[in-house]
Amino acid sequence: MTDCRFLFLGTGGSMGIPVIGCDCPVCSSxxxxxxxxxxxxxxTKGNQKIVLDCGPDxxxxxxxxxxxxxxxxxxxxxHHDHTAGIDDLRIYTLRSGKPMPCLLSQxxxxxxxxxxxxxxxxxxxxxxxxxxxxxxxxxxxxxxxxFLGWDIHYVTYVQGGMRVNGLRFGxxxxxxxxxxxxxxxxxxxxxxxxxxxxxxxxxPSHLHFSVDEAVEFxxxxxxxxxxxxxxxxxxxxEETNAYLPANIRLGYxxxxxxxxx
Numbered sequence: 001m002t003d004c005r006f007l008f009l010g011t012g013g014s015m016g017i018p019v020i021g022c023d024c025p026v027c028s029s030x031x032x033x034x035x036x037x038x039x040x041x042x043x044t045k046g047n048q049k050i051v052l053d054c055g056p057d058x059x060x061x062x063x064x065x066x067x068x069x070x071x072x073x074x075x076x077x078x079h080h081d082h083t084a085g086i087d088d089l090r091i092y093t094l095r096s097g098k099p100m101p102c103l104l105s106q107x108x109x110x111x112x113x114x115x116x117x118x119x120x121x122x123x124x125x126x127x128x129x130x131x132x133x134x135x136x137x138x139x140x141x142x143x144x145x146x147f148l149g150w151d152i153h154y155v156t157y158v159q160g161g162m163r164v165n166g167l168r169f170g171x172x173x174x175x176x177x178x179x180x181x182x183x184x185x186x187x188x189x190x191x192x193x194x195x196x197x198x199x200x201x202x203x204p205s206h207l208h209f210s211v212d213e214a215v216e217f218x219x220x221x222x223x224x225x226x227x228x229x230x231x232x233x234x235x236x237x238e239e240t241n242a243y244l245p246a247n248i249r250l251g252y253x254x255x256x257x258x259x260x261x
Contacts, residue, residue, distance in 0.1 A: 001170045001260035005044045006194075009051070009061040011251045012036030013200055013232040014081040016057065026233045033237035033252045037061055038081045039176060039230045041196070043150075043169060045261060050074060050148065052167070052174060058085025065254075069096075072148045075104040076176055077164040078111035086116055089133075099134035103147045105156070106137050107163045138165055142188065150261065155188050157181035160207050170261035172196070173223075176230055179207055186220060194259055195223035196251065198230035211240065218248055227251040 010016075017036040018027035026034050038055035042065070050072045051058075061067070070092045075083060089100050104112075113120050119133065136147055141156040153168040158180040166175040166185070171193035178198060189195070199214035200207075208230065209217065218226040226248040240250050 002045055004169065004172075004259050004261035005256060006172060006196075006259055007042045007044070007065065007256045008227075008229065008251050008253055009040040009042055009065060010037030010055065010057055011229045011231055011253055011255075012038055013230055014038065014079070015233075017231075017233045019233050022233060024233055026236050029236070031237060032254075033250075035253065036231060037253055039198075040082075040085075041174065041229075042067065043261070045150070048148065050150070052076065053082040053176070054085040054089065055081045056084035059088045062088065070100070072101040072103070074147070074152075074165075074167065075102060075108050075112075076167070076174075077105075077159065077162055078108045078115075079159075079162065079177065082177075083108075083112060083115075086112065086119065093132045099132040101134045101136065101148055103136045103138065103145070103152070105163055105165055108165075109135055109137065153188055155185050157185065168192075170259060172259040172261060173221075177207070178209060178217075179205075189221045189223075192221060192223040193225065194257070195221050195226040196229055197226060199228040200230060201232045201234035203234070211235070211244070215245065215248055219245075223247075225249075227255070 016038050037057040040055050041052040043050050048071045052074050053076055054073055093100050138154050144153050155166045157164055157178050159177045164177050173189055173192050173195050175197045195218055197214050199209050199211045202211050204210050214228055229251045237250050
């Protein structure tokens with residue numbers, strides 16, 4: 001396996017932090033650990049860059065982290081906070097003159113086609129100004145696929161009736177927005193070094209794991225290190241880390257680490 005890097009572009013929930021109009025302790029905090037853009041990440045191998053989900057803060061993330069070139073995008077599912085930056089991919093395709101490779105499920109593609117029809121409509125008068133996407137579909141609920149030279153194992157789970165793809169790259173797994181899953185998922189997560197998993201807040205949610213549920217799941221997986229993401233403004237960074245087991249920590253925007261992929 002090859003030396004790769006993982007970067008959290010955003011670790012916040014769907015509203016980001018600070019939340020508009022909120023003066024709670026986390027939203028009012030001066031700590032950069034409590035400033036969270038909407039959920040997104042980037043994996044790199046050499047000079048190759050692939051973004052995992054492209055939400056409404058992607059333009060700011062790309063500017064802040066100097067993502068001047070981009071080789072591909074993987075969409076885990078179709079929710080707005082993971083896809084609303086899709087039109088900001090346009091600058092990359094305009095500059096390269098090539099379509100942007102995207103990996104996603106058929107269900108996610110169908111949803112994007114309905115919401116962003118102009119991107120996929122070849123007869124649209126402004127086509128030269130729209131994003132040009134080259135889509136690769138993940139067949140079935142689980143399997144292995146090669147995307148831009150990456151050997152990826154994907155699994156499917158459900159959030160509020162929506163199909164979500166969890167992703168494994170070598171010794172790293174990325175499971176965002178997980179709520180309902182089959183116990184067979186643990187077979188796909190053996191011998192992990194690093195697990196990235198969503199945990200919204202302490203209290204229960206019908207769409208996300210709570211902190212304790214994410215901890216229980218992570219302990220079943222047994223990865224050396226777990227990072228929590230998709231974090232609401234209920235969770236202060238330092239206070240939550242003091243509560244968590246030593247090998248489970250809150251992720252934060254800008255956190256970068258290595259993995260074998």
